[in-house]
Amino acid sequence: MIVLGLTGSIGMGKSTVAAMFAAEGVPVFDADAAVHRLQGPGGRLVAAIEAAFPGTTGAGGVDRPALAAAVLGDDAAMKRLEGIVHPAVAVERAAFLAAHADAPLVVFDVPLLFETGGDAQVDATVVVSAAAEVQRARTLARPGMTEAKFDAILARQLPDAAKRARATHVVATDVSLDHTRAAVRRVIACMAARAGG
Secondary structure (H helix, E strand, C coil): CEEEEEECCCCCCHHHHHHHHHHCCCCEEEHHHHHHHHHCCCCCCHHHHHHHCCCCEECCEECHHHHHHHHCCCHHHHHHHHHHHHHHHHHHHHHHHHHCCCCCEEEEECCCCCCCCHHHHCCEEEEEECCHHHHHHHHHCCCCCCHHHHHHHHHHCCCHHHHHHHCCEEEECCCCHHHHHHHHHHHHHHHHHHHHC
């Protein structure tokens, strides 16, 4: 099995590219979706997050805006949150690998792959990228997004140029969907050739 790490900064189109891998039959582990489950109603991290950050949870699980307000811009608080979340995501990832043990290729969709050292746990990496002005426009179009929040998120992420420099493959999303899909298929073919070789 080849494990491909998929990453990209906010607003780069990573979710779209992950869906393209899935549409090609490649199992995709979505770290963000795992976090949403773990922090959602009845999620197993809700009590620990409430204990660490009082007032950030409710009947619907973690109140994401309240939690973001509690940790963004506070490195110690962010580290405390990561200490709760990352081990639980690792358990989910192990279960995903066990469930797809026969797959020749799987994708780990991880927003902070390089920032957390996750690239050491994959065989190759794909960075999803777009021009900075496209990224900014996409991100600021999201509900509840502000310039300040966008800048705070960017500050926690490795710059796009640094991610591209470390990537095994780069997939552009500021082109047509057909071009992006073709790039995804080239990556899959490349991984298949590597597995065969």
